Amino acid sequence: MIGSLDPKIPGGPLANKWTNHKDHSRLISPNNRRKFEIIIVGSGLAGGSAAATLGELGYRVKCFCYQDSPRRAHSIAAQGGINAAKNYQNDGDSVYRLFYDTIKGGDFRSREANVYRLAEVSGNIIDQCVAQGVPFAREYSGYLANRSFGGAQVSRTFYARGQTGQQLLLGCYQALCRQIAAGTVQMFPQTEMLDLVVVDGHAKGIVTRNLRTGKIDNHSGDAVVLATGGYGNVFYLSTNARGCNVTATYRAYKKGALFANPCFTQIHPTCIPHSGEYQSKLTLMSESLRNDGRVWVPKRKEDCAKSPNEIPESGRDYYLERKYPSYGNLSPRDISSRAAKEVCDEGRGVGPGGRGVYLDFTDAIERLAGENAYDIPMRIYPAVHYTMGGLWVDYNLMSNVPGLFVIGEANFSDHGANRLGASALMQGLADGYFVLPYTLPNYLAAHIGKRPPTDHPEFRKAETEVRAKTDKLLKIDGNCSLDSIHRELGMLLWDKCGMARNKAGLEEALGKIPELRTRFWREVRVPGENEDFNQSLERAGRVADFLEFAELMCIDALTRDESCGAHFREEHQTSEGEALRDDENFATVFAWQFQGNGEIARPKLHREPLHFETVHLTQRSYK
Amino acid sequence: MNFRLRVWRQKDRQSVGKLVEYEAPDIPAAASFLEMLDIVNERLLLRGEDPIAFDSDCREGICGTCALTINGEAHGPDHPGAACELYMRKFQDGDTITIEPFRVRCFPVIKDLVIDRSALDRIVQAGGFISARTGSAPEANSIPIAKPDVDLAMEAAACIGCGACAAACPNGSAMLFTAAKVSHLAQLPQGDPERGRRVLKMVRTMDGEGFGNCTNTYECEAVCPAEISASFIAKLNREYARASLRRSAGE
Numbered sequence: 001m002i003g004s005l006d007p008k009i010p011g012g013p014l015a016n017k018w019t020n021h022k023d024h025s026r027l028i029s030p031n032n033r034r035k036f037e038i039i040i041v042g043s044g045l046a047g048g049s050a051a052a053t054l055g056e057l058g059y060r061v062k063c064f065c066y067q068d069s070p071r072r073a074h075s076i077a078a079q080g081g082i083n084a085a086k087n088y089q090n091d092g093d094s095v096y097r098l099f100y101d102t103i104k105g106g107d108f109r110s111r112e113a114n115v116y117r118l119a120e121v122s123g124n125i126i127d128q129c130v131a132q133g134v135p136f137a138r139e140y141s142g143y144l145a146n147r148s149f150g151g152a153q154v155s156r157t158f159y160a161r162g163q164t165g166q167q168l169l170l171g172c173y174q175a176l177c178r179q180i181a182a183g184t185v186q187m188f189p190q191t192e193m194l195d196l197v198v199v200d201g202h203a204k205g206i207v208t209r210n211l212r213t214g215k216i217d218n219h220s221g222d223a224v225v226l227a228t229g230g231y232g233n234v235f236y237l238s239t240n241a242r243g244c245n246v247t248a249t250y251r252a253y254k255k256g257a258l259f260a261n262p263c264f265t266q267i268h269p270t271c272i273p274h275s276g277e278y279q280s281k282l283t284l285m286s287e288s289l290r291n292d293g294r295v296w297v298p299k300r301k302e303d304c305a306k307s308p309n310e311i312p313e314s315g316r317d318y319y320l321e322r323k324y325p326s327y328g329n330l331s332p333r334d335i336s337s338r339a340a341k342e343v344c345d346e347g348r349g350v351g352p353g354g355r356g357v358y359l360d361f362t363d364a365i366e367r368l369a370g371e372n373a374y375d376i377p378m379r380i381y382p383a384v385h386y387t388m389g390g391l392w393v394d395y396n397l398m399s400n401v402p403g404l405f406v407i408g409e410a411n412f413s414d415h416g417a418n419r420l421g422a423s424a425l426m427q428g429l430a431d432g433y434f435v436l437p438y439t440l441p442n443y444l445a446a447h448i449g450k451r452p453p454t455d456h457p458e459f460r461k462a463e464t465e466v467r468a469k470t471d472k473l474l475k476i477d478g479n480c481s482l483d484s485i486h487r488e489l490g491m492l493l494w495d496k497c498g499m500a501r502n503k504a505g506l507e508e509a510l511g512k513i514p515e516l517r518t519r520f521w522r523e524v525r526v527p528g529e530n531e532d533f534n535q536s537l538e539r540a541g542r543v544a545d546f547l548e549f550a551e552l553m554c555i556d557a558l559t560r561d562e563s564c565g566a567h568f569r570e571e572h573q574t575s576e577g578e579a580l581r582d583d584e585n586f587a588t589v590f591a592w593q594f595q596g597n598g599e600i601a602r603p604k605l606h607r608e609p610l611h612f613e614t615v616h617l618t619q620r621s622y623k
Numbered sequence: 624m625n626f627r628l629r630v631w632r633q634k635d636r637q638s639v640g641k642l643v644e645y646e647a648p649d650i651p652a653a654a655s656f657l658e659m660l661d662i663v664n665e666r667l668l669l670r671g672e673d674p675i676a677f678d679s680d681c682r683e684g685i686c687g688t689c690a691l692t693i694n695g696e697a698h699g700p701d702h703p704g705a706a707c708e709l710y711m712r713k714f715q716d717g718d719t720i721t722i723e724p725f726r727v728r729c730f731p732v733i734k735d736l737v738i739d740r741s742a743l744d745r746i747v748q749a750g751g752f753i754s755a756r757t758g759s760a761p762e763a764n765s766i767p768i769a770k771p772d773v774d775l776a777m778e779a780a781a782c783i784g785c786g787a788c789a790a791a792c793p794n795g796s797a798m799l800f801t802a803a804k805v806s807h808l809a810q811l812p813q814g815d816p817e818r819g820r821r822v823l824k825m826v827r828t829m830d831g832e833g834f835g836n837c838t839n840t841y842e843c844e845a846v847c848p849a850e851i852s853a854s855f856i857a858k859l860n861r862e863y864a865r866a867s868l869r870r871s872a873g874e
C-alpha cells in the first residue's frame with residue numbers, strides 16, 4: 001500500500017516554492033466548503049489554530065481534546081517565546097537566517113523546503129497574534145520587544161512574560177470559541193481518539209471514547225487532522241503535562257501511517273532536578289533564563305559538596321562558555337544537555353547523586369538591578385522535553401495515508417534531530433493558521449462526496465477493536481499499579497535511549513521492553529468499568545501504547561548508526577565528544593511501517609533521502 | 624509525614640456524595656499535594672479500592688485543570704498558586720486535611736473531585752475574543768501600544784480559567800473571570816471595535832449560566848492563582864455601564 005516516500009516538494013527556487021505551490025493548489029469555493037466535514041484531533045496551538053481557521057473559512061469542523069476545555073491543551077505551558085524573522089532589532093535577521101539556524105540546529109536532518117516555509121510564514125504569525133490581542137512584551141516606545149534564545153546570534157524571540165504559550169493558546173482558543181459560537185466548529189472536550197478509520201485507503205474517520213461517560217462513538221469526515229502533541233511521556237518523567245500521550249499517533253501508525261524518526265527526542269538542559277520516586281513530572285526553567293544566567297560546575301571534584309558561595313570564581317568551570325565561546329550559554333539544547341551530563345559523569349555534578357549543575361543569575365541581577373539578590377545559584381539538570389519524531393508527512397503535511405494530515409508536535413517535519421528553543425510554538429501556529437488551510441483543500445477538491453456513513457464496515461470493525469481492547473484492559477486482574485510499570489519503562493529509556501545511546505544498551509532495552517509489556521498485561525490492575533469517568537482505564541490505554549511505542553523508538557535509535565543532534569550514539573563522536581554525523585548513509589528520514597497483525601513484528605523501514613540544495617552540510621560548530 | 628484525609632467521594636452527578644476518611648502515612652514532605660493524592664491512590668488501588676478521581680494536567684500551575692477545595696479554601700492554603708503548586712511541607716505532621724471539589728452551583732460534580740466548568744467556556748464563546756480573520760492582520764509593529772497598557776492587559780490575560788474565583792465567592796460569582804477577559808481585550812486598541820458588544824454579551828451569558836452577583840468580598844482575589852486583581856471587576860462594571868449607556872443612546 002505504500003508507494004515510494006515522495007515528500008512532494010514543489011519545484012523552483014527555495015524562496016519561491018511555497019508561493020508557487022499555493023498559486024497552483026486547488027481551491028474549494030465558499031458555498032462548497034460547508035459540504036466538507038473535517039475532523040481535528042487536538043486543540044493545542046496546532047489543532048486550535050487549524051480548527052479556528054478552517055471553521056472561519058466555512059468548513060464544518062469537529063474538534064476533539066482530552067482535557068475538559070480546549071484552553072487547557074499542553075501548549076498552555078510553554079514559557080519562553082516564539083521565534084519570527086521580523087528583524088525588529090536590526091541585528092541582521094532574515095527569513096534565510098531563521099531557516100539556516102533551524103536547519104543547522106536540527107543537525108541537517110530536516111527538509112529544506114519545509115523549514116524555509118516555516119521561516120517564511122513566521123512573521124505572519126506574530127501579526128496574527130497581535131491582531132487577536134496577544135499581549136506580547138513591548139518596549140517603552142510601544143513597539144514589540146525581543147529576547148534571545150539558544151542556537152541563534154540574533155534576538156528574534158517574541159514573548160509574553162514567562163507565559164508565551166498560554167497567551168498564544170488563549171488567542172487561538174478565543175478564535176476557536178468564536179467559531180464554536182458561530183456553529184462552524186463543534187467541540188468535543190474530554191473525548192479521546194482511540195482509533196483511526198481508513199476506508200478504501202483514505203483516512204475517513206475516528207473512533208472516540210467519551211471520558212466522562214465511557215461512550216464509544218464513531219465520527220466520519222472528509223479528512224482527519226491529528227494535532228495531538230508529543231510523546232515525551234514515554235519516559236514517564238518529562239516536562240509534559242500528565243495526559244500527553246502517543247495514543248492517537250500510535251494507533252494511526254498501526255493503521256498504516258508511517259512513524260518518522262521516533263528516536264529523536266529532546267532533552268532540555270535547564271530543568272529542576274529530579275528529587276524522589278513519588279515525583280510525577282519535571283519542571284522546566286525557561287531557556288530564556290540561560291540567556292541571563294551562567295551555567296557552571298566546580299573545577300575540582302572535591303569542591304562539589306561545598307556550598308557554591310564558598311567556591312571562588314577561579315574554582316568554577318563555566319563549561320559552556322569554555323567549550324563554545326561564541327554561543328556560550330546559548331548553545332543549542334542537545335549540546336548543552338550533553339555537556340551537563342559529561343561534567344556530571346566526570347564526577348563534578350552537584351546536589352543529590354551528583355546530578356546537577358549550577359545556573360547562576362548573579363551577573364544578570366547585578367546588571368539589571370545593581371544588587372546581588374540571589375544568594376545561591378539554582379541547581380538544574382536536563383529533562384525530557386520535546387519530541388522531534390512523529391508521523392511522517394509530506395510537504396502538504398499529509399501522511400502516507402491519503403486524507404490523514406498531521407500538524408504540530410505530532411508530526412516529524414521541521415526540527416530534524418534537534419529543535420531550537422521557541423520554534424515549536426512557531427511551527428504549531430504555522431501549520432494550523434498558514435499551511436494546512438492551503439494544503440487541505442487541495443486534497444479535498446479531488447475527493448468531494450467521499451465521506452462514508454458511520455455504519456460502514458470499517459467503522460464497525462474499528463469500534464469492535466476499541467471495545468475489545470478496553471475490555472481486555474479491564475480484565476487484567478493483577479495487583480500492580482500502572483505508574484509502577486510506566487516508571488520502570490521510563491527509567492529504562494532514560495538510561496538506554498536518553499541523552500546518550502549505544503548498541504549494547506539499546507539491544508538490552510529491546511530485550512526488556514517486551515518483558516515489561518508482558519508484565520503489564522498480566523500484573524496491572526485497572527479498576528472500575530468502561531461506562532464511567534474512569535481515569536485508570538484512560539491511563540492504562542496510554543501506558544499500553546507507550547509500552548509498544550518504546551520498542552519502535554529503540555529500533556530506530558539502533559538502526560540510525562550515526563550521531564546527529566539529540567541522537568548521540570556513543571560509538572560515533574568526534575575527538576572532542578561532539579556528535580559525528582554520517583551524511584553519506586544517514587542524511588535520510590527513517591519512516592517506519594507497522595507490521596504484524598495485532599502482535600508486534602519488526603517494523604518495516606522506508607527512507608526518504610534528504611536533498612540539500614541550498615545549505616552546505618557541515619559539522620555543526622557553536623564554538 | 625502522616626496525614627488523615629477527609630475526601631469528597633461522589634459516584635456521579637446524580638448521586639449523593641459524602642466525605643470519606645483515609646489515612647495517608649509516610650508522605651514525603653517534598654511531595655506536591657497532587658503527588659500525595661497519587662500515593663494515596665496507588666495504595667487504594669493495591670488494596671482493591673476505587674482510586675479517588677481528581678483532575679490535573681500540567682502540574683505547574685498554568686493549565687487550570689486542578690480544582691480542589693482544601694480545608695475550605697480554593698487551591699488550599701498556599702496562595703497564590705494552584706493546588707498542583709502546593710507542597711506537603713506546608714502542612715503539619717498529623718494534620719487532618721479536608722479535600723472537596725470547587726463548590727459552585729454552575730460547576731456540577733462529574734465524579735469525586737472532578738467538576739464540569741464548561742460554563743466558563745460558554746462565557747468566552749459569547750464574545751471573549753477579537754474577530755481577527757486569519758491572514759487579515761496588519762504588520763505587527765504598525766500599532767504601537769504603550770507599555771503600561773500592554774502590561775496591564777497581560778495582568779488580566781494571565782487568568783488560568785480555573786474557576787477558583789467563583790468557588791471562593793460566597794455568591795458563586797464568576798465576575799473576576801469575566802472581568803479579566805473583558806479588561807484584557809478592552810485595554811488594547813485591537814479590542815476596541817467590539818468592546819461594547821463583547822461586555823454586554825459576556826455578562827448576559829454569565830448571568831444566564833446562573834453565576835451569582837458580586838458583593839465586593841474580594842475572596843476571589845485572595846485565592847486567584849494568577850493574582851488577578853479585583854480592580855478589574857470595577858473595570859468590568861465601567862465597561863458594562865459605558866456599553867449599556869451607548870446602547871440606550873441608540874449607538
Ligand SMILES: Cc1cc2nc3c(=O)[nH]c(=O)nc-3n(C[C@H](O)[C@H](O)[C@H](O)COP(=O)(O)OP(=O)(O)OC[C@H]3O[C@@H](n4cnc5c(N)ncnc54)[C@H](O)[C@@H]3O)c2cc1C
Nearest residue numbers: 042043044045046066075080081193229408409422424425
Ligand atoms: C514546559 C514546556 C515549555 C515549553 N516552552 C516552549 C517555548 O517557550 N517555545 C516553544 O516554541 N515551545 C515550547 N515548548 C514546546 C511547545 O509547547 C509544544 O511543542 C507545542 O505547544 C505543542 O503544540 P501542539 O498543538 O502540537 O500540541 P499540544 O498543545 O500538546 O496539544 C495536543 C492536543 O491534542 C489533544 N490530544 C492528545 N491526545 C489525544 C487523544 N488521544 N484524543 C484526543 N485528543 C488528544 C490534547 O487534548 C490537546 O488538545 C514547551 C513545552 C513544554 C513542555
